[in-house]
Amino acid sequence: MGKTVIPFGPQHPVLPEPLHLKLVMQDERIVEAIPAIGYVHRGLEKLTEIKDFTQNVHVVERICGICSFMHAMSYCKCIENIMNIQIPDRAKYLRVIWAEIHRMHSHLLWLGLLADAFGFESLFMQVWRNREKVMDIMEETAGSRIFLSANTIGGTRKDLTKEMLVKIQVILDEIESDLKQIESVFLNDYTVKHRLVGVGVLTKEDAYKLGATGAMAKASGLKTDMRTTGYEAYGELDFEPIVHTDGDSYARTVVRIKEVYQSIDLVRQCIAKLPEGEISVPVKGNPKGEAVVRVEQPRGEVLYYVRANGTKNIERLRVRTPTFANIPALLHMLPGSQLADVPILILTIDPCISCTER
Amino acid sequence: MFNMITNIFRNLASKPATRVYPLQKREPFSRTRGRIDIDMSNCIFCGLCSRKCPSDAIVINKAEKTWEIDPFKCIICGECEIVCPKKCISMNGQYNTPAYSKSTSKHIQQTKVIQSEIKKDDCKAQETA
Numbered sequence: 040m041g042k043t044v045i046p047f048g049p050q051h052p053v054l055p056e057p058l059h060l061k062l063v064m065q066d067e068r069i070v071e072a073i074p075a076i077g078y079v080h081r082g083l084e085k086l087t088e089i090k091d092f093t094q095n096v097h098v099v100e101r102i103c104g105i106c107s108f109m110h111a112m113s114y115c116k117c118i119e120n121i122m123n124i125q126i127p128d129r130a131k132y133l134r135v136i137w138a139e140i141h142r143m144h145s146h147l148l149w150l151g152l153l154a155d156a157f158g159f160e161s162l163f164m165q166v167w168r169n170r171e172k173v174m175d176i177m178e179e180t181a182g183s184r185i186f187l188s189a190n191t192i193g194g195t196r197k198d199l200t201k202e203m204l205v206k207i208q209v210i211l212d213e214i215e216s217d218l219k220q221i222e223s224v225f226l227n228d229y230t231v232k233h234r235l236v237g238v239g240v241l242t243k244e245d246a247y248k249l250g251a252t253g254a255m256a257k258a259s260g261l262k263t264d265m266r267t268t269g270y271e272a273y274g275e276l277d278f279e280p281i282v283h284t285d286g287d288s289y290a291r292t293v294v295r296i297k298e299v300y301q302s303i304d305l306v307r308q309c310i311a312k313l314p315e316g317e318i319s320v321p322v323k324g325n326p327k328g329e330a331v332v333r334v335e336q337p338r339g340e341v342l343y344y345v346r347a348n349g350t351k352n353i354e355r356l357r358v359r360t361p362t363f364a365n366i367p368a369l370l371h372m373l374p375g376s377q378l379a380d381v382p383i384l385i386l387t388i389d390p391c392i393s394c395t396e397r
Numbered sequence: 398m399f400n401m402i403t404n405i406f407r408n409l410a411s412k413p414a415t416r417v418y419p420l421q422k423r424e425p426f427s428r429t430r431g432r433i434d435i436d437m438s439n440c441i442f443c444g445l446c447s448r449k450c451p452s453d454a455i456v457i458n459k460a461e462k463t464w465e466i467d468p469f470k471c472i473i474c475g476e477c478e479i480v481c482p483k484k485c486i487s488m489n490g491q492y493n494t495p496a497y498s499k500s501t502s503k504h505i506q507q508t509k510v511i512q513s514e515i516k517k518d519d520c521k522a523q524e525t526a
Contacts, residue, residue: 094451097474165404168414182430182488188474196479197428220404228401 042070045378049078053156053382056392060385064378072373074366080396087356092118092326092347095356096190102358103394104185105148106336108141111190113334114356116270117345118192120330127317130194131272136207136309137181137189138271139302143214144173145337146295146302149389150225153292156382157234162224169217172210179203194319204310211303222296235289239372239384242286251368252361253339254298255388258283258290265335276308288387295389298337325349336361338389360394425490430473432493433466437504439485440464446477446486462506469499 043064049057057078063071083102087095100111112134119126147170154162174184180203181187189197199207225231241251246259256263257280264280266273281297283290327349334341339361346355365388372384416423425431442462447455454470455477457463478486 090451094449094476097451097472097476101472161401171414178429179426180428182426182428182475183473186472186474188430196475224401224404 047381047385051382053152053386054390055152056390058385058390058392060373060381062373062378062381067378069373069376069378069381072370074370076366076392076396078396079393083397084356084358088352088354091351092353093192093322095353096192097186097188099356099358100186100188100190102397103360103391105145105391106141106338106341106394107185108137108187108189109334109336109341110358111188112138112271113332113341113343114345115190115192116332116334117330117343118326118347120332121326121328121345121347122192122322122324124193124320124322126194127320128272128314129198129316130318132309132313133195133197133199133318134190135272135276136199136306136313137177137187137195139305139309140173140176140207141187142337143299143302144170144177145389146299147173147218149295149337149386150221150292153383153386154225156386157231159224159231162221162231165217165221169214169221172214176207176210179206191319193322194317196319198318199313204313208307208310211306215300215303218296218299225292225296232289234380234383235292236287238288238380239376239387240285240287241368241372243284245371246286246368249367249371250364251339252364253336253389254291254294255339255365255368257281258294259286260284263340265333265340268333270332270334272309272312275312276305278305278308288383291387325351326353338362338391338394339364341394358394358397360391360397362388362391362395365390366395427490429490430475430488431491432468432473432489433471433477434487434489435464435466435504436485436487437464437506439483440506441483443482445480445482449476449480451476456501463503464505465501465503467499467501468493 045062045064047060047062048054049059059075061073062069083098087098090098096111096114099114100107102110147166151163151166151170154166177187178184180199181189181197189195241255241259243260246256246261252263260282262280262282267280278301281294281301283294326347329346332343341361342359344357345353347353369385369388376384442457442459444457447457451474452470452472454467456465475488478488
């Protein structure tokens with residue numbers, strides 16, 4: 040039988056961002072998938088070489104609209120490592136609190152998009168209603184829904200007051216009880232399971248070989264979580280990376296749902312342990328040297344490399360984002376699957392194309 | 398299969414999660430970054446806000462005593478508010494209203510506000526404090 044090429048994307052109802060795939064089809068089955076990215080390249084890495092190193096915090100924050108806080112945190116950590124700055128303990132905990140709140144919002148967004156992808160509109164709205172509470176926490180504590188701009192080199196710009204901490208805990212309780220209800224639909228519903236179980240299986244060996252990160256790797260049984268390296272305050276918190284062994288779309292959903300609970304738990308731990316004191320230290324001089332930082336984002340591991348030459352501008356910034364690492368795994372999963380499963384498969388890697396192309 | 402049932406009944410009994418937006422507006426949170434306001438009477442034209450601004454949205458002319466912000470370039474990060482030595486720049490929780498054309502708002506000391514249009518469109522754009 041002859042082969043057909045079906046273009047998937049860059050504009051497609053299921054895709055929040057432009058990713059283009061040429062799907063070589065034989066009947067309804069995919070033989071080969073050829074990716075094409077480059078639709079949202081903005082040259083942000085180059086822009087960081089023009090701006091001051093302090094202004095760059097706001098530039099890197101705009102690499103991604105979902106994990107913006109982690110981008111700013113990674114960049115600040117790079118510069119702090121180069122300049123040997125020890126940030127105050129309180130700032131470490133504050134960064135973890137905001138990072139975990141960001142992870143919750145990202146995973147809830149993804150769960151909604153997944154529900155939308157398999158056509159469960161009301162579930163999508165339930166999840167996003169829940170997510171709105173997380174967004175409110177962010178706006179109330181940092182001033183903005185997405186671009187928190189709470190990071191600065193040497194600590195954080197904003198502090199959390201006692202009332203805010205109490206309110207965060209109340210909202211977290213609400214989110215947890217609401218999510219418990221929705222969770223059973225994702226995990227036990229017949230139609231949902233029909234679309235997820237056994238779709239896009241990635242074995243542990245393949246995940247390792249293809250360099251998958253984040254929920255992709257964890258769902259395939261790889262215990263990779265950069266948070267276990269203990270950056271910021273993670274070393275003082277009690278948690279275990281969530282691992283599933285099945286490696287299919289259902290396993291990835293389970294991992295992400297459990298990670299939301301884990302984030303809720305981590306925020307609670309942080310609030311309980313939050314030390315008093317300063318939130319930032321003053322920064323003097325310009326950075327000189329290079330540093331690599333690896334941070335766990337909602338989608339997986341991000342790698343930041345900064346080289347600075349002692350002037351107010353940095354020489355080079357390189358970002359390796361988790362979606363870039365997960366695209367080979369996606370291309371491995373696609374051949375052999377049905378055309379109707381393509382949206383689910385693309386969504387389960389949680390693609391962030393803006394991150395990938397910068 | 399009946400996992401959504403309890404949720405459906407709860408939703409039927411509860412209030413809507415959304416707001417009837419233009420009629421019913423939410424009060425902004427105290428920390429919400431909506432737009433930048435300036436109190437020109439205290440400004441000393443040091444230029445720190447202009448230098449710190451990541452998007453080069455602020456232009457200062459010391460000779461003419463003007464302070465000009467391009468709200469369409471401004472990313473509302475709040476760096477200018479932090480760095481201002483006289484604390485005359487403040488953050489307003491209300492967002493800017495949408496506009497038909499791009500414009501900057503120019504403030505001159507003596508608390509006079511002039512609208513300078515970038516495009517030659519006749520539409521009036523920006524409301525300034």
